[in-house]
Amino acid sequence: MILVKNGYVIDPENNLEGKYDILIEKGVITKIEPNIQPFAGCEVIDATEKIVCPSFVDLHVHFRDPGQTYKEDIESGSKAAVAGGYTTVVCMPNTQPALDDVPLIRYVIERGEEVGLCRVLPAGAITKGRKGRELTEMALLKDAGAVYFTDDGAPVMDSFIMRKAMEYAGSIGSFVADHCEDLNLSQNGVAHEGEIAAALGLPPLPPEAEDTMVARDCVLSIQTGMPVHICHISSRLAVEIVAWAKAMGAKVTAEVTPHHLYLTDEEFLDFSCVAKVSPPLRTHEDIEATRWALASGIIDFVATDHAPHAHHEKMQDLQVCPPGMLGLQFALPIVLELVKKDYMDLTRLVEVMSTNPAKKIGLRPPQIKVGETAEFTIFDPFETWEVNEDTILSKSKNTPLLGRKLTGKVKYTFYNGKIVYKD
Numbered sequence: 001m002i003l004v005k006n007g008y009v010i011d012p013e014n015n016l017e018g019k020y021d022i023l024i025e026k027g028v029i030t031k032i033e034p035n036i037q038p039f040a041g042c043e044v045i046d047a048t049e050k051i052v053c054p055s056f057v058d059l060h061v062h063f064r065d066p067g068q069t070y071k072e073d074i075e076s077g078s079k080a081a082v083a084g085g086y087t088t089v090v091c092m093p094n095t096q097p098a099l100d101d102v103p104l105i106r107y108v109i110e111r112g113e114e115v116g117l118c119r120v121l122p123a124g125a126i127t128k129g130r131k132g133r134e135l136t137e138m139a140l141l142k143d144a145g146a147v148y149f150t151d152d153g154a155p156v157m158d159s160f161i162m163r164k165a166m167e168y169a170g171s172i173g174s175f176v177a178d179h180c181e182d183l184n185l186s187q188n189g190v191a192h193e194g195e196i197a198a199a200l201g202l203p204p205l206p207p208e209a210e211d212t213m214v215a216r217d218c219v220l221s222i223q224t225g226m227p228v229h230i231c232h233i234s235s236r237l238a239v240e241i242v243a244w245a246k247a248m249g250a251k252v253t254a255e256v257t258p259h260h261l262y263l264t265d266e267e268f269l270d271f272s273c274v275a276k277v278s279p280p281l282r283t284h285e286d287i288e289a290t291r292w293a294l295a296s297g298i299i300d301f302v303a304t305d306h307a308p309h310a311h312h313e314k315m316q317d318l319q320v321c322p323p324g325m326l327g328l329q330f331a332l333p334i335v336l337e338l339v340k341k342d343y344m345d346l347t348r349l350v351e352v353m354s355t356n357p358a359k360k361i362g363l364r365p366p367q368i369k370v371g372e373t374a375e376f377t378i379f380d381p382f383e384t385w386e387v388n389e390d391t392i393l394s395k396s397k398n399t400p401l402l403g404r405k406l407t408g409k410v411k412y413t414f415y416n417g418k419i420v421y422k423d
Contacts (some may be wrong), residue, residue: 003043061091190204194283339381
C-alpha cells in the first residue's frame with residue numbers, strides 16, 4: 001500500500017482541486033480524503049508543496065525503433081518519458097522501415113508492453129514508405145493499433161493525396177496529422193527567415209512554407225468535413241489560420257512543442273547545430289502568439305516532438321545535420337513557466353498536457369478517482385535543476401538546454417498502479 005500525503009491534487013476530468021491524501025492499495029486508488037492517517041506496512045510519500053495530477057500524454061515522439069536504435073529505442077525513450085511525467089506516448093512512423101504495415105505497428109505496441117514503463121502507441125504512415133504517392137492500408141493499420149496517421153518528418157505535398165487521406169482516415173474513425181511544410185518554399189533552409197538568418201548568412205526558411213500548408217489542410221478539412229491535425233505549429237500566421245478555420249467549423253486541431261514555446265532563432269547566434277529543428281525556431285513574436293493560442297484553446301495541446309539524434313550527426317554542418325531536439329523531460333518546466341507568467345493556470349496545464357491529447361486519440365484520460373488504477377505524476381513546481389548529460393535519460397543528448405537551469409521537476413510517476421519513476 002502507498003499513501004500520498006499532503007499533495008495539491010488537480011484533475012479537471014473530475015473537477016477535483018485541493019489538498020488531499022491518496023491511498024493506493026494493490027495498484028488501485030481506494031481513498032481520496034483531506035487527511036488519511038498512515039498505518040503499519042504503508043509506504044508514505046510526502047507530497048507537501050507538490051502538485052499531484054494525471055500523468056501526461058504525448059502524441060508526438062520519435063523513439064527511432066526500428067532501424068535507428070543507436071539514437072533511441074523504446075526502452076530508453078520510455079525512461080525519458082516517465083522522468084518527464086508521461087505515461088502515454090505516440091511514436092512517429094519515420095522509422096527504418098516506416099511504420100506502414102501491420103507487423104511493424106504490432107512490434108511497437110508489443111515492445112512497449114515488454115518494457116512496461118508506459119503506454120507506447122504507434123502512429124501509422126499516411127503513404128507507403130512515407131513517399132507521398134500511395135496511401136497505406138489505413139483500416140488494417142488501425143485495427144492493428146495505429147492511433148492516427150502521419151508522414152511526420154515529411155509533408156504530404158500532393159493535395160489530392162492529402163484530401164484522399166483525410167477522407168479515408170475520417171471514414172474509419174481516425175484522422176491524419178500533417179507536417180506542414182511546402183518544400184518548394186523551404187528549399188533546404190536552415191533558420192527562420194529574418195534578421196538572425198540574414199546576419200549570420202544562414203540559408204533562410206520562410207514562415208510561409210508552414211503557413212501555406214496549414215491553410216491548405218484547413219481548407220481541405222472545411223470542404224471534406226473530415227478532421228486534420230496540425231503538427232508542431234510555430235508561426236503567428238499559422239495560428240491565425242487555425243483560429244479562422246475553427247471559426248469556420250473545420251475539424252482542425254493543433255499542437256505546439258515546448259521548444260516553440262520557449263526558444264527563439266537567437267539560439268543560432270553561436271551557429272549551434274542543436275538549435276536546428278523543423279519547423280525552425282522563430283521570433284519572440286511567434287512565441288508570444290503560440291503561448292496565447294495555447295492558453296486560449298486555439299492550440300489544443302502540447303506535444304514534445306522528442307527527436308533524438310546522435311552526437312556525431314548533430315555536429316555536422318548546419319545544412320546537413322538532421323533537425324530535431326529532445327523534449328520529454330523538459331516539457332513540464334517549460335509549460336509551467338507559462339503558469340508562472342499568468343498565461344494559464346494549473347488546470348489548463350493539465351488539460352494541454354494530459355486530458356486533451358488523450359481525448360484526441362480516443363483514450364480515456366488518466367484520472368485521480370477512487371476505483372481507478374494509479375496513473376498520475378507528482379511534481380515539485382519550485383525545484384530548480386540543471387540540464388546535463390547525467391540528468392538526461394535519453395540515449396541522445398541533443399538539446400540547446402544543456403547547462404541551463406529549469407524550474408519544475410517530476411518526483412514520482414505512477415503507471416499501471418506502480419511507481420515507474422522516482423527522482
